[in-house]
Amino acid sequence: MVSTGGIAAGGLSPAGHVSFFDEQARRRRGTWRLSFACLLVASGVGIVLSAAVTPLLLLIGGGLLNLTAWLGLAPAVMHQAVRIIGGWAAYHLGNFDRLIGSLDHVNRLGDLGVLLPPLTKLSPLAVPALIAAAIVWLGLRALTMRAGGEDLIHRLNARPANPADREEHQLSNIIEELAIAAGLPSPRLFVIDSPIVNAAAVGRTHKDAAVLVTRGLLDSLDRAETSAVIGHMIASIGGGDIKVTASILAVFQTFGFFLTVLDLPFRWSAWRALGGLVVVSATPRPSPESIVRAGDSIEAGLGADTMPDIERMFAWVPFQWLRYVLLAPLLPPMLISMLLKLVLFLWTAFFLGPPLSWLWRNRRYMADAKAVELTRDPDALARALTTIAGSGVPPGGELREYFFISAPAAASKSALGNRQTMSAALHPPLARRVARLVAFGAGPVGRAEPFRPFRWLTTLPPMAALAVAALLALLVPLFAALFVMIFYLTAIAMTLALAAGLTLVVAIFGG
Amino acid sequence: MSSWIVVLVIVACALYAVAIYNRLITHRNRVRNAWSQIDVQLRRRHDLVPNLVESVKGYMAHERGVIDAIVEARKQAMAAGPDVAARADAENTLGRSLRSLFALTEAIPQLRANENMLSLQEELGSTENRIAFARQHYNDSVMQYNTALESVPSNIVAGIFGFRSETLFAAEETERQPVLVKF
Numbered sequence: 001m002v003s004t005g006g007i008a009a010g011g012l013s014p015a016g017h018v019s020f021f022d023e024q025a026r027r028r029r030g031t032w033r034l035s036f037a038c039l040l041v042a043s044g045v046g047i048v049l050s051a052a053v054t055p056l057l058l059l060i061g062g063g064l065l066n067l068t069a070w071l072g073l074a075p076a077v078m079h080q081a082v083r084i085i086g087g088w089a090a091y092h093l094g095n096f097d098r099l100i101g102s103l104d105h106v107n108r109l110g111d112l113g114v115l116l117p118p119l120t121k122l123s124p125l126a127v128p129a130l131i132a133a134a135i136v137w138l139g140l141r142a143l144t145m146r147a148g149g150e151d152l153i154h155r156l157n158a159r160p161a162n163p164a165d166r167e168e169h170q171l172s173n174i175i176e177e178l179a180i181a182a183g184l185p186s187p188r189l190f191v192i193d194s195p196i197v198n199a200a201a202v203g204r205t206h207k208d209a210a211v212l213v214t215r216g217l218l219d220s221l222d223r224a225e226t227s228a229v230i231g232h233m234i235a236s237i238g239g240g241d242i243k244v245t246a247s248i249l250a251v252f253q254t255f256g257f258f259l260t261v262l263d264l265p266f267r268w269s270a271w272r273a274l275g276g277l278v279v280v281s282a283t284p285r286p287s288p289e290s291i292v293r294a295g296d297s298i299e300a301g302l303g304a305d306t307m308p309d310i311e312r313m314f315a316w317v318p319f320q321w322l323r324y325v326l327l328a329p330l331l332p333p334m335l336i337s338m339l340l341k342l343v344l345f346l347w348t349a350f351f352l353g354p355p356l357s358w359l360w361r362n363r364r365y366m367a368d369a370k371a372v373e374l375t376r377d378p379d380a381l382a383r384a385l386t387t388i389a390g391s392g393v394p395p396g397g398e399l400r401e402y403f404f405i406s407a408p409a410a411a412s413k414s415a416l417g418n419r420q421t422m423s424a425a426l427h428p429p430l431a432r433r434v435a436r437l438v439a440f441g442a443g444p445v446g447r448a449e450p451f452r453p454f455r456w457l458t459t460l461p462p463m464a465a466l467a468v469a470a471l472l473a474l475l476v477p478l479f480a481a482l483f484v485m486i487f488y489l490t491a492i493a494m495t496l497a498l499a500a501g502l503t504l505v506v507a508i509f510g511g
Numbered sequence: 512m513s514s515w516i517v518v519l520v521i522v523a524c525a526l527y528a529v530a531i532y533n534r535l536i537t538h539r540n541r542v543r544n545a546w547s548q549i550d551v552q553l554r555r556r557h558d559l560v561p562n563l564v565e566s567v568k569g570y571m572a573h574e575r576g577v578i579d580a581i582v583e584a585r586k587q588a589m590a591a592g593p594d595v596a597a598r599a600d601a602e603n604t605l606g607r608s609l610r611s612l613f614a615l616t617e618a619i620p621q622l623r624a625n626e627n628m629l630s631l632q633e634e635l636g637s638t639e640n641r642i643a644f645a646r647q648h649y650n651d652s653v654m655q656y657n658t659a660l661e662s663v664p665s666n667i668v669a670g671i672f673g674f675r676s677e678t679l680f681a682a683e684e685t686e687r688q689p690v691l692v693k694f
Contacts, residue, residue, distance in 0.1 A: 166633070173637035180548055181644035183541065183652070374644070 018439040020369040027366035031244075034359040041352045042251050043130065045344065050129030051494035052340055053258050055501025057128050058085055062509045086509030093502045095121045100495075125498070136257050140295070141250035143281065147291035148242055149202035149403050150210065154289060155396045158190035158212050167218045174227050175211060178234045181374040187211050187237060197221070197391040200403040201233040202242070209237040214394055221384055228371055228381035229388070232405050235370030241363050245402060248356055253299050255344055260301030262337050266330060267309045273297035302344065336500060339493040346486045360402060361428045365436060378442035382434045389430040402426045406433075531668045538656040542677050545649035546595075549680065552641040553588070553602055559638060560585045560609075563631055567612070570619050577615060580608045595678040606642075609635065646680045653677045 062085045069078035099118035106114055152158075161168040172189050179186040187201070187209040195216040203209030211233045217226065257277075263270040276294040280286045317323045372378045388406045401407040406427050434442070460468065564578055571578060584605040591601040613632070616622045657676045660669045668674075 166630075169630075170633055170637075173633065173640075177637060177640045177644050180552070180641050181648055183545060183548070183648045374647075376647075 017441055018436075020372045020440050023369040023436070023440070024366055024373070027362055027369060030362045031359065031366070034355055034362055035247075037355045038248075038251070038352070038359060041347075041355060045255065045347050045352060046130050046133045047126045048343060048347065048490055048494060049133070049255065049258055049340070050126040052262055052336065052497035052501060053129035053132060054125050055089070055498070055505050056261065057132055058089055058501075058505045059508065061085060062505070082509050086506060089502050089505040089509065092122060092125055093506055096498060096502060133254055133258070137250050137254045139281070140253045140257065140298075141246045143291055144246040144249050144253070144295055145204060145243065146286070147288040147295070148204035149245065149400060150204070150288040151292045152200060152202050152212065152397065152400050152403060153190055153210060155400070156192045156194075156212065156394055157396070158192045161189045161191050170223065171213060171218060171226065171230075174223070174230050175234075178227065178230050178374055181231075182234050182238050182370075184234060184238050187234070189213070191215060191218075192394050194394040195219075196394045197388050198393055198397075198404050198406070199229050199233055199388075200397065200400075200405070201236045202403055203237060204242070206237045206240070209242070211237075216391070217388075220387060224375075224377055224380040225384040225387070227375050228377055229384050229405055231371030231374040232367050232381065235367040235374065236363070239363070239367060239370060241367065244359070244363055248360070249295065249299075251352070251356070252302065252348070253295055255348070256299040256301035258301075259337070259341060259344070260298055262333075262340070263301060266334055266337070268312070269297070269309065270301065273301060302348075303341065332500060336493070336497050339489070340497065343486070343490050343493045346489065350483075350486065357426050360426045364405075364428055365433070368433060368436060369440070372437065372440050378437040378440040382437040382442045385430060385433055385437075406430070528668055531665045532672065535656075535659055535665060535669055535672075535674055538652070538659055539674065539677075542649070542652045542656050545645065545652045549642065549645040549649050552638060552645050556605070556609075556635070556638045556642065557585055557589055559631070559635055560605075563609075563612075563635065566625070566628055566631060567616060567622060570622055571615065574615055577608065577612050581605070581612060584608045595680060599680050602642075606639070609639075650679050653679055 062082050065078045065082045065085070069075040069082075095118055099115065099122060102114050102118055105111060161172050163169050163172065168191060171191075175189055176186045184206055187203065187206075188211070190210055190212045192212055192214045194214045196214050197216045197220050198214050199217055200212045201209060202212065211230065213226075213229075217229065221229065260267075260270045260273050264274070273294070276290075277298055280290055280294040283290070314323045314326060317326060368381065371381055375381070385406055389408065393401050393404055393407045397404065404427075560581060564582065568578065584601070584607075588598075588601040588605045591598045613635075616628070622628050659665050660674055660676050
């Protein structure tokens with residue numbers, strides 16, 4: 001191994017090359033833009049969910065007020081407040097009727113404008129749900145931040161580095177060097193005994209972060225390449241990627257949370273998941289594993305199947321027909337819950353997944369640029385990425401593959417990876433990453449070719465190319481039809497949820 | 512009405528000035544912190560030198576001049592005052608003489624295989640990297656700080672409160688080459 005100090009500071013960059021400072025500034029702006037896009041889409045999903053969540057909140061609020069009155073605390077005021085809730089629900093039920101009524105006047109696409117005034121009148125209904133969603137999101141994000149991905153250390157059986165081993169001692173030297181380069185405190189170091197070449201960064205804050213490196217990486221990369229990988233890790237820690245991960249995960253967990261609450265009447269595991277979350281939130285110092293377990297079971301609410309639990313719940317009923325009779329009143333809310341789940345799945349897959357994965361990819365490019373700023377050695381990072389991309393994720397890390405510097409799309413088994421079916425991977429394609437590094441001045445690297453995803457089209461014979469083009473053109477109306485279908489499903493789910501929920505509120509608290 | 516607007520504008524300007532002042536303080540503290548980090552690493556190198564000299568002395572009796580130069584350079588570097596330019600000069604001399612020593616040890620087979628020497632080389636190589644990285648961080652911080660000092664409108668605030676620009680820790684032309692330390 002030859003040590004290369006990161007000495008060549010700055011220097012003149014040849015024409016056409018990009019400075020890593022400019023790249024970082026560009027990526028930072030990209031982070032803001034993509035975060036904003038994610039926020040918009042997530043609010044859209046929040047509005048969809050509000051059709052079920054707002055009536056639920058009204059029910060809970062009214063129930064609590066009644067309970068307080070029953071306990072003898074200012075009963076007059078409480079009853080008045082309950083009446084206000086009932087009145088508000090009745091008022092919006094009226095608006096809702098008017099909206100359904102005006103649907104009769106919609107015969108052509110141009111008539112959709114007729115729906116606008118009643119929709120605007122109904123829009124305050126989304127506010128309580130959106131506020132609740134924001135609070136739940138902040139809480140879940142704080143909880144995920146507290147875990148900081150540290151469960152990965154146990155999941156991968158990572159151990160502290162052994163200073164007697166020359167390679168591992170050198171690794172701890174490298175980490176300290178790059179921490180100095182970034183002006184950050186040196187992170188903790190763990191070694192994973194696996195022949196796979198990869199590395200990950202976890203931790204609550206940049207003050208107590210940890211870097212996990214596989215033994216395979218130590219054995220197959222030289223000092224400069226290892227430095228480049230560690231540079232990426234330090235850049236990721238310093239750039240606050242752990243916060244970004246927590247924010248993204250918390251979005252899914254928030255959706256899962258509300259669906260879990262809606263599932264409470266029909267699903268045992270919903271009680272378990274919610275109970276686990278409450279226990280973890282109430283524990284003063286929960287372990288990272290318990291936080292992650294609670295978060296995962298809440299998130300599972302997004303796709304949980306209710307039927308088996310329902311059948312178990314009614315297993316004690318002696319006759320089949322009696323079971324059906326008892327089940328009948330549960331069917332409408334179950335239908336609404338299932339519809340909402342379907343709509344939510346479609347929204348996350350088609351609208352929320354892509355910006356979220358672009359956001360994460362953007363962070364990877366940014367950490368690459370910062371790593372080059374630290375080591376001033378784009379060649380080494382390009383070589384290291386090429387080696388890592390061919391290797392994979394160490395066993396046990398598949399569920400948290402986004403913490404690693406690079407992971408093949410096939411290894412993606414995480415919730416984040418699953419949700420975005422439109423864009424395959426959370427990590428940018430290797431060729432594109434290397435292309436960015438070449439722009440910083442890296443030389444050509446072995447297998448990496450210029451990134452041209454549709455290059456194969458030009459090599460086809462003319463007739464075949466025409467057929468492919470026709471097929472692609474056919475995709476456009478197909479997608480349009482798909483989006484219209486998602487829109488209709490959303491409208492149906494929202495209408496059903498809102499009608500049932502508001503009617504229930506009005507029936508209980510009086511109009 | 513118009514007096515209110517004047518008051519608002521003055522308050523806004525004052526708040527803006529406070530923000531600029533705080534940013535300058537942050538930059539300056541980063542520069543100072545970066546400098547202390549260089550200092551720590553340079554001291555680490557000073558501490559490693561006697562150890563190194565002890566390990567190679569027996570094998571390099573015929574190269575006394577090089578070893579004496581290193582000892583002398585270390586003494587100079589440790590005696591150098593707080594002035595950045597003078598300190599950089601003395602440290603660069605030490606770095607140069609260390610590199611020439613390592614170039615010579617390449618020719619001695621006993622040293623190339625010596626376990627103690629190998630770990631010393633890793634430590635010194637790592638220290639060289641740390642110094643280079645600390646210097647890089649220091650220079651980047653100084654650059655940001657000086658840019659803030661010179662650009663409008665922060666230069667006005669800097670002038671009022673007497674912020675002074677900092678000196679870059681210059682690297683020699685020869686040091687821009689990769690360090691020739693094998694391990």
